[in-house]
Amino acid sequence: xxxxxxxxxxxxxxxxxxxxxxxxxxxxxxxxxxxxxxxxxxxxxxxxxxxxxxxxxxxxxxxxxxxxxxxxxxxxxxxxxxxxxxxxxxxxxxxxxxxxxxxxxxxxxxxxxxxxxxxxxxxxxxxxxxxxxxxxxxxxxxxxxxxxxxxxxxxxxxxxxxxxxxxxxxxxxxxxxxxxxxxxxxxxxxxxxxxxxxxxxxxxxxxxxxxxxxxxxxxxxxxxxxxxxxxxxxxxxxxxxxxxxxxxxxxxxxxxxxxxxxxxxxxxxxxxxxxxxxxxxxxxxxxxxxxxxxxxxxxxxxxxxxxxxxxxxxxxxxxxxxxxxxxxxxxxxxxxxxxxxxxxxxxxxxxxxxxxxxxxxxxxxxxxxxxxxxxxxxxxxxxxxxxxxxxxxxxxxx
Ligand code: FES
Ligand SMILES: [Fe+2]
Numbered sequence: 001x002x003x004x005x006x007x008x009x010x011x012x013x014x015x016x017x018x019x020x021x022x023x024x025x026x027x028x029x030x031x032x033x034x035x036x037x038x039x040x041x042x043x044x045x046x047x048x049x050x051x052x053x054x055x056x057x058x059x060x061x062x063x064x065x066x067x068x069x070x071x072x073x074x075x076x077x078x079x080x081x082x083x084x085x086x087x088x089x090x091x092x093x094x095x096x097x098x099x100x101x102x103x104x105x106x107x108x109x110x111x112x113x114x115x116x117x118x119x120x121x122x123x124x125x126x127x128x129x130x131x132x133x134x135x136x137x138x139x140x141x142x143x144x145x146x147x148x149x150x151x152x153x154x155x156x157x158x159x160x161x162x163x164x165x166x167x168x169x170x171x172x173x174x175x176x177x178x179x180x181x182x183x184x185x186x187x188x189x190x191x192x193x194x195x196x197x198x199x200x201x202x203x204x205x206x207x208x209x210x211x212x213x214x215x216x217x218x219x220x221x222x223x224x225x226x227x228x229x230x231x232x233x234x235x236x237x238x239x240x241x242x243x244x245x246x247x248x249x250x251x252x253x254x255x256x257x258x259x260x261x262x263x264x265x266x267x268x269x270x271x272x273x274x275x276x277x278x279x280x281x282x283x284x285x286x287x288x289x290x291x292x293x294x295x296x297x298x299x300x301x302x303x304x305x306x307x308x309x310x311x312x313x314x315x316x317x318x319x320x321x322x323x324x325x326x327x328x329x330x331x332x333x334x335x336x337x338x339x340x341x342x343x344x345x346x347x348x349x350x351x352x353x354x355x356x357x358x359x360x361x362x363x364x365x366x367x368x369x370x371x372x373x374x375x376x377x378x379x380x381x382x383x384x385x386x387x388x389x390x391x392x393x394x395x396x397x398x
Pocket of ligand 1 (some may be wrong): 084
């Protein structure tokens with residue numbers, strides 16, 4: 001044994017290898033294993049309320065697209081470059097029949113059909129019918145625009161969620177787009193790191209007593225400071241859950257049950273520890289490999305008013321200084337600081353990471369199913385099976 005062998009054992013950073021990420025579960029471009037798996041599902045791409053008579057630039061799963069609402073109220077999602085000679089439809093004009101390119105006026109409906117070629121003899125009759133602007137199907141639900149970006153013959157039914165389907169008297173649905181819960185701010189829509197760093201965090205209940213309570217002060221409720229007993233299970237309906245049991249100091253016992261469903265749905269119960277079923281659904285949508293955005297739809301009381309969410313007394317997350325971010329970090333600091341795409345090669349997963357391990361394993365199985373031509377978990381073509389029963393919640397046992 002020479003001296004080099006001896007010093008390798010002391011963990012010097014000098015001996016670190018070249019780090020790498022696991023592309024199979026993180027990269028979302030067209031043609032990648034994870035990207036093709038993701039493209040078998042519907043994705044929220046915008047708040048419905050944002051889609052008005054001015055075209056919007058959208059970036060989703062690494063693809064740049066243009067979203068618009070025609071004057072009849074129908075939403076369209078198309079490739080940004082006009083098929084004529086490439087001018088961006090972002091500069092187009094929304095009309096009754098679709099979006100009209102500013103350059104030579106070709107008009108495309110919400111499914112990309114060209115219905116007008118004003119510079120062509122006879123309005124392009126005979127040629128026009130063979131031209132199609134590349135497009136994706138969209139549906140509006142829960143105040144969100146959902147898009148399906150996969151193979152047309154595999155388009156599944158848009159999933160519905162039981163908690164959002166049952167809006168009681170005195171309640172209404174709201175839709176939101178924003179960044180990471182406790183750590184971010186609704187004014188920042190796009191988070192600069194890989195989507196999986198946020199989504200797998202949903203299966204990590206052990207960061208609640210540390211990051212959100214002991215380390216940074218109480219960011220949700222003091223009860224989360226009690227170290228939970230946790231069980232993780234796969235769900236027969238697809239995805240997985242954790243059950244975090246806590247014996248609270250006041251004698252109450254509570255099971256906090258949180259689910260993730262494929263490809264990026266998160267169903268997190270009330271962070272105020274309100275009893276009962278989760279009131280909303282969240283989606284961790286990849287913008288590209290190194291950015292994501294969060295969409296949510298939620299039931300709220302009719303008189304609900306959004307509150308200014310202060311992370312430390314007097315300051316929201318964006319108003320905090322660099323030093324305050326260091327002293328009082330939250331989800332944003334914990335997840336974004338892992339890097340654009342975390343180095344899986346350098347991780348040391350432990351017993352408390354069981355949920356992370358299980359989730360990545362199930363993802364890889366689903367990705368492989370798609371690679372072999374099968375249909376992944378959570379995809380259905382039967383309208384009678386559209387509604388998913390929501391089982392997340394804070395359930396008090398005594
Ligand atoms: S480039 Fe769009 S109509 Fe000519
Ligand atoms: Fe968190």
